[in-house]
Amino acid sequence: MKRALYVLWAVAFALGAWGVWERLTLGHRLAGYGSYVVWGLWVSAYIYLVGLSAGAFLLSSLVYVFGLQRLERIGKLALFTAIVTLLVALLSIWFDLGHMARFYKVFTSPNFSSMMAWMIWLYTAYFVLLLAEGYLVFRPDLVRWSRDPARTPMQRAVARWLTLGRTALDAATLAAERRAVRVLGTVGVPLAVAFHGGVGALFATVSAKLYWHQSIVPILFLTGALVSGGGLLTAMVAFAWAPRDDAWRELTRVLGRLLLVLVLVDVLLEWAEFSIPLWYGTSPEGHLLRQVLWGPYWWVFWIVHLGLGTAIPVALLVAHGRDPVAVGTAGLLVAVTFMSVRLNVVIPAQLEPALRGLERAFVGPRLVFQYAPTVHEWLVTLFVLAVGAALLWLGSRVLPLIDGKEVAR
Amino acid sequence: MAPTRAHPTSTRPQAAGTRPETAQTPTTHARAAAPRRRFLRTLGAGAATLLALDVLESLAAAPAAAAPPAAAPAPATTPGPPAPPAGGSDAAPHDVLVRMRADLKRALRKPATQRRWAMVIDLRKCVGCSACTIACVAENKLPPGVVYRPVVEEEIGTYPHVTRRFLPRPCMQCDNPPCVPVCPVAATYKRPDGIVAIDYDRCIGCRYCIVACPYNARTFDAGERYTDGTPEVSPVERLPAFEYGQRRTRQHDTSPVGNARKCHFCIHRLEAGLLPACVSTCIGRATYFGDASDPDSLVSELVARPNVMRLKEELGTQPRVYYLL
Numbered sequence: 022m023k024r025a026l027y028v029l030w031a032v033a034f035a036l037g038a039w040g041v042w043e044r045l046t047l048g049h050r051l052a053g054y055g056s057y058v059v060w061g062l063w064v065s066a067y068i069y070l071v072g073l074s075a076g077a078f079l080l081s082s083l084v085y086v087f088g089l090q091r092l093e094r095i096g097k098l099a100l101f102t103a104i105v106t107l108l109v110a111l112l113s114i115w116f117d118l119g120h121m122a123r124f125y126k127v128f129t130s131p132n133f134s135s136m137m138a139w140m141i142w143l144y145t146a147y148f149v150l151l152l153a154e155g156y157l158v159f160r161p162d163l164v165r166w167s168r169d170p171a172r173t174p175m176q177r178a179v180a181r182w183l184t185l186g187r188t189a190l191d192a193a194t195l196a197a198e199r200r201a202v203r204v205l206g207t208v209g210v211p212l213a214v215a216f217h218g219g220v221g222a223l224f225a226t227v228s229a230k231l232y233w234h235q236s237i238v239p240i241l242f243l244t245g246a247l248v249s250g251g252g253l254l255t256a257m258v259a260f261a262w263a264p265r266d267d268a269w270r271e272l273t274r275v276l277g278r279l280l281l282v283l284v285l286v287d288v289l290l291e292w293a294e295f296s297i298p299l300w301y302g303t304s305p306e307g308h309l310l311r312q313v314l315w316g317p318y319w320w321v322f323w324i325v326h327l328g329l330g331t332a333i334p335v336a337l338l339v340a341h342g343r344d345p346v347a348v349g350t351a352g353l354l355v356a357v358t359f360m361s362v363r364l365n366v367v368i369p370a371q372l373e374p375a376l377r378g379l380e381r382a383f384v385g386p387r388l389v390f391q392y393a394p395t396v397h398e399w400l401v402t403l404f405v406l407a408v409g410a411a412l413l414w415l416g417s418r419v420l421p422l423i424d425g426k427e428v429a430r
Numbered sequence: 431m432a433p434t435r436a437h438p439t440s441t442r443p444q445a446a447g448t449r450p451e452t453a454q455t456p457t458t459h460a461r462a463a464a465p466r467r468r469f470l471r472t473l474g475a476g477a478a479t480l481l482a483l484d485v486l487e488s489l490a491a492a493p494a495a496a497a498p499p500a501a502a503p504a505p506a507t508t509p510g511p512p513a514p515p516a517g518g519s520d521a522a523p524h525d526v527l528v529r530m531r532a533d534l535k536r537a538l539r540k541p542a543t544q545r546r547w548a549m550v551i552d553l554r555k556c557v558g559c560s561a562c563t564i565a566c567v568a569e570n571k572l573p574p575g576v577v578y579r580p581v582v583e584e585e586i587g588t589y590p591h592v593t594r595r596f597l598p599r600p601c602m603q604c605d606n607p608p609c610v611p612v613c614p615v616a617a618t619y620k621r622p623d624g625i626v627a628i629d630y631d632r633c634i635g636c637r638y639c640i641v642a643c644p645y646n647a648r649t650f651d652a653g654e655r656y657t658d659g660t661p662e663v664s665p666v667e668r669l670p671a672f673e674y675g676q677r678r679t680r681q682h683d684t685s686p687v688g689n690a691r692k693c694h695f696c697i698h699r700l701e702a703g704l705l706p707a708c709v710s711t712c713i714g715r716a717t718y719f720g721d722a723s724d725p726d727s728l729v730s731e732l733v734a735r736p737n738v739m740r741l742k743e744e745l746g747t748q749p750r751v752y753y754l755l
Contacts, residue, residue: 047653048652048653048682048683048687048688049652049653049688050651050652050654050658052652054650055575055647055650055652056576056577056640056649056650056652057649059640059641059645060637060641061639082543107623117636118634118635118636118688119633119634119635119636119637119650119651119686119687119688119689119690120633120634120635120689121684123632123633123635126617126632127614127615127620127634130615130616130632131614131615131616132611132613132614132616134611135611135612135613135614135638136612137612137614137636137638138614138615141614154649168754217674223638227608227612227641227642228613228644228745229608229641229642229643229644229745230641250704263737278528311671341437356708370641374646375601375643375644375645375646376582376597376645376646376741377582377584377714378582378583378584378597378632379580379582379599379646381576381583382580382581382582382583382599383560383563383580383581385575385656386574386575387575387650387652388575388649399452413642418458
């Protein structure tokens with residue numbers, strides 16, 4: 022099983038690396054997006070991955086800020102997942118830029134009337150906070166690991182390096198760090214909400230796209246983050262947790278309950294999103310929503326999102342909430358299929374010509390109001406996901422993600 | 431056909447919300463009306479000896495008679511560089527191009543910050559030949575996937591009662607442009623003369639401005655060439671373009687490849703005293719261009735017509751491109 026996963030990863034990484042090589046040498050020429058549909062799979066993958074990050078972080082704050090002891094043991098895993106998913110999200114959006122080498126300009130010449138500039142600066146602050154909080158949370162265990170003869174020399178060396186030389190383990194230091202973690206976590210909650218709400222607002226503020234220009238969009242981004250991040254953590258705990266004891270069984274049960282509530286809240290908001298513009302059938306964005314429901318990609322909504330991503334997980338969580346495998350499967354389905362929701366946010370809004378007949382005015386492969394990701398785009402996204410998987414695996418080897426004593430009380 | 435001058439603006443009914451702000455300011459209004467008032471006063475004094483009927487007749491004819499002195503000054507009497515000779519190779523003396531070139535020269539003598547470029551497109555004259563689209567492609571060396579001025583065609587009615595409408599769509603150069611505030615690096619900006627420009631070297635290619643444009647007037651340069659995949663890249667596609675007055679040859683990964691691109695009213699031509707390529711090449715003379723802050727310019731007259739409209743006025747974007755219906 023493990024070997025098969027390694028082989029699968031190696032194949033994914035190799036294919037992905039080929040896609041990245043194509044991207045770096047040929048630019049945007051192999052991509053399926055063009056001049057009318059300008060944002061495609063990579064932007065969707067970006068908002069999907071930052072959603073996972075914000076969701077995982079907000080769940081970790083349940084431990085470090087709100088002191089929810091039943092979830093205490095997932096605190097570190099959640100925090101590390103938030104860091105990794107944010108990093109690979111940035112990788113995805115970096116490949117999407119027309120000029121990758123100019124990314125630094127968002128820092129050197131920012132324009133703060135732009136919601137995108139706000140989002141970038143907020144996630145930079147969020148990233149710094151994640152690193153600081155991560156350091157403080159992991160440091161005591163890293164100090165113990167660096168002295169633990171049961172660890173491999175490699176693990177001890179990495180642990181020693183990651184402590185940055187601070188090796189004190191006395192009660193006063195630990196108490197001070199616990200306080201610092203609580204402060205950082207407390208600051209982090211509004212920051213994560215602002216940052217991911219900002220991602221939603223990046224779309225919602227665009228008045229040219231009625232499909233995005235709705236107040237509920239940033240809220241849906243936040244609930245979506247919690248749902249997808251919650252699903253991912255649930256799956257990780259259910260399938261990748263080392264000690265399969267009663268505490269693990271209880272933890273998956275609690276996470277499953279939490280996930281069920283989050284999914285149901287999200288369904289409610291989604292009902293509002295669709296039913297209100299569609300009810301009388303005369304809303305300007307109505308036909309784009311109908312396109313999502315009954316267009317050529319109807320199956321993305323009905324089968325992937327509502328079927329695999331909502332109905333089956335809800336059924337599993339309701340009927341088998343005590344079975345860790347069922348709960349983990351539900352979490353995995355929710356997390357993986359949530360990409361369909363992100364695609365259905367990004368793409369449909371761009372499928373409508375601003376002026377009737379524009380689609381026939383001056384034609385060419387990039388002047389169309391249609392989009393499907395090309396193989397090239399899938400390969401680059403595969404690379405991004407493979408890097409994410411590798412970082413998570415690496416973290417599980419060199420960081421005390423699961424075992425060890427928790428710092429929060 | 432040169433449009434005739436309308437009645438004095440003070441007596442004309444105006445279409446609400448369609449007049450440019452420059453025509454509404456009291457100073458420009460007074461400036462425009464002054465020569466006419468002087469003319470009418472002289473005319474009135476001379477006519478005092480005439481019969482009442484004759485006076486009324488001459489007054490009724492006055493606005494039309496007043497047109498020549500109030501219109502573009504003749505090149506011979508104007509200081510500064512002379513306008514192109516009337517009856518040149520591509521323009522007859524009565525061609526509106528002559529008038530617009532004179533308008534342009536006059537605008538260029540003003541400080542750059544006082545010019546307010548505007549375009550007027552007469553939809554009744556457009557025949558949908560797309561000469562403007564192609565002239566623009568040729569002028570700016572636009573690659574596949576990039577277009578600044580498509581002509582949108584719409585078929586109206588059902589057989590046997592069918593008509594077609596053609597709507598050329600350049601960048602609207604909005605006075606309240608939705609594409610400008612969204613740029614995360616301030617690479618796109620509104621110039622004092624009203625043109626929305628892109629700094630190609632600052633643009634990171636995020637394409638937020640493209641989704642924010644309610645007219646789909648921005649496109650993305652993905653780096654392709656029309657002759658990709660053929661034995662030889664066409665020499666034409668290796669020629670430089672001069673957008674924004676900068677000489678740029680498209681190459682892999684260097685701007686404007688990877689950038690958002692848009693119509694800029696051919697700034698580089700304007701600054702050399704030439705009309706935008708789409709205006710010069712319009713076979714029906716359906717596109718007008720000039721300085722809307724100059725009350726004597728042709729565009730200033732046209733935007734005060736009752737049949738003027740702007741696209742998606744309800745968004746509050748305040749386009750500087752007007753359409754005559």
